[in-house]
Amino acid sequence: MGRTHMDVEVNGSSCPAPDGPGGTAAGHLRDRLGLTGTKVACGTGVCGACTILVDGSPTVSCLLPADGLAGRAVTTVEGLGGDHPVQRAFAAHDAMQCGYCTPGFVVEAAAFVDSWRAEHGDARPDRGAIADAMAGHLCRCGAYEGIFAAVADACAGAFDEPSDQDPPRIDALDKVTGRAEFTADRIPEGTWEGVVVRSAHAHARVLSVDPGGARTSPVEAPGPAEDADPVLVDLLGPDRTVRYAGQPIAAVAAPTADGARAAAAAVTVGYEPLPAVLDTDAAQAPGAPAVYPTRAEQRAAPSYSEGPTPPARWNGNTRGPSTVGWRGGTAVRRLRAAADHEDPLLVAQEYTTATQVHSPLEPHVCVASWDGGDLHLRVSTQSLSQVADRAAAHWELPRERVHVVTEFVGGGFGGKNGLSTDVVAAVELSRAAGAPVRVSLDRAEELTDAGHRPGTRTRVALLADGEGRLSAMTVDSYGDGGVSTGSNTATLAFLMYGRSPRRVRDFDVITHRPPGKPMRGPGGPPMAWALEQAVDEMALRLGEDPLALRTRWDGNPKRRALYEKAARLDLWRSRPRGERTGRFRRGVGVAAANWMYLLAPRAKVELAVEDGALVARSATQDLGTGIRSVLSDVVTERLGVPASALRVEIGHSSSVHGTGSYGSRTTTSMGPAAAQAADRMRAALREHAPDVPAAGPIPERALKEALTGAEGVRVVGERRADRWGHLTPDMDDLALGRGLSGAVHVMEVEVDTLLGRVRPTRCWAGIAAGHVYSERLARNQCEGAVVQGVGYALFEERRDDPATGVVLTDNMEDYRIPGMGDVPETEVYFHQEGFEHVRGGGVGLGEVSVVGVAAALGNAVHDATGVRPRELPIRPDRLIRGLR
Known part of the structure; x- marks a missing residue:
């Protein structure tokens, strides 16, 4: 029977149209049809995550009115069935990371591939054609290289038939079919919606909060009826001062989203406005109002540091310096003398960076419920165990009464750690409502108050002696993290280029703007942006090849190996030399980077035999880095069993302790724990089946016999200390290991000198992080780091109203992240030596792979144009100004 004009055909079946x-x-x-493969991210038709086919045409469903579906034929990602060539290609090429944007990409790519092949047969489209076809889609993780490869191969017919090889990511099929359920997707029956009420002022004292009809006491007879009274909870606490526009004041919940929004709009807040400082110059001016006038308030200031924040003194709104030095007095004296004598080998420059916002496509979201005194949380977080621990402490519950579930996380990049506003609001509202409550930040909230990489102003001074050796270095950096502290930009420079006399100092300048949070490689990209351009300037003054200078100055053997590899690249050897002319000019730049080796000493993996199969469990989470797959690979390779013999379950706090996914510590912590669990399971299986060998692959018959006899056996593997121990003790499941990872990026750009536009064309990323557990997944991480670094260099810039402090770039049109047409073709090279003392032989690479990208791009722009970019992003107006 055909559908009526009031019906909608969805994935081949007739469904009711909207009422x-x-x-x-x-x-x-x-919400009505349960097809959660269609994701909502930006809400304004920019990111493409919600793409569906309407009568065969790709359409962003967040802008299409629901009643526009009537009488139409709709295909969602679920309707592609899992066997479309595009889905196979995406899985095989690992064309995803977190997977939140993947369904939208897949739907668009399927339409493109079908139409391309109808017109061109099995011809392979070039990179530009694919970028044009995918122009309406954004991947914040930056998995574009895999997407290019997947679309090209699908067009060429390479995936018309199923492959015998498993995809590199074990949850790839869940992500390409829309089966992967994120926190934003699952709403239990009877769940109320919560909305946060935020400050309209950058600085004010809250005098009153009129709930506008919402109840402020617990609901006596909760229920899902739409006429139930909304509830309100206070989020401000005893300190009734708000310090930035958008700061949470209260939260309301109602049985429906519309009801919650109406209830929030009805809340009236009484303010006593106070003077505000809305930029760093105003904050440092004499007589400026203090953001934190008392020592107690200063101590309570939020931090955007990923580790402990070192103590420092306060002077008004300036905190610091936090100083690190090696013969620092000598460095300062040498630099002053060089300045007095106008030494040409003194490079003294200042660089600035803008605020970069995390903006994962899945927003911060939490569903909270209370059940008999137990607290249940479904939350999008990159630190599941930490959330469970902190929730237990915050609400004074035994740890076993807090249950946290985080199965799939739609990106984080450092911004989804701890008890964020969505978690606290959802828990308090659920207790007041007597029902489950979901709080999900909208895109404006995500871009305002969910974290950012602070802006910086960094002064670098380098001095070379007569033989071209680094004689002295100072770095002073001022962090602009709003109401938060934690600058470490200068400190990271201390770890670069040997042990010449040096002094580095970090400052924070506090303003009435939203707080920063750690973002991928916190402090690293702004450090490299300043230091690596200053090093290039020194090479220019010495008349020396920039790679050769770094090789001389840098004593790190792992980075020296990368320099030698980079020097042999055709990209480097055939680069243009001398002054460029013409409108379009090509340039090649290089930058080096390092990162601390961090690990989680408490990481554990449990292996169990259940129903004749092996099950690996840990309370960790996967935000796209692929830890599910790493655990599977380590255990199956260590035991010598097929992947089908193991099931991996992560994302539940009831499992053994798993590390958070931040600080480049997940794989280097969980991998060795999984290996020890596999060894202990082998020993346990040998007790039940003598045919299980002491090493090597376990034969299928022996494995089956052993698993039958070992039903119910459980072993736990731990992350043991490295051969030479660690540099620090366990600091809340964080320790500093011995050694530094390294990276060298070589970037090629084309500069349009008429329009001031910079187009990255090719990038080589050399990474020295020891043993690589899963090469394609690791390569994907490093390719994505290049994408995020390009965004930092060219586009990303949070902008605020200078009069009110309100964030103006609160949507994904105004806050631009790179699309597929903005990024270079990227090659990744791994140097896998140098960490033999580490359990597992490898360390994290997520941070080090992003640190030097923007700096390499900046050096490439200078190589092409002779203009030294000092400010990020490298906007066309700034570049044209320099060219005049």
């Missing part, structure tokens, strides 16, 4: 006007097609598909 009436109101709402979006995305909301109808997700």
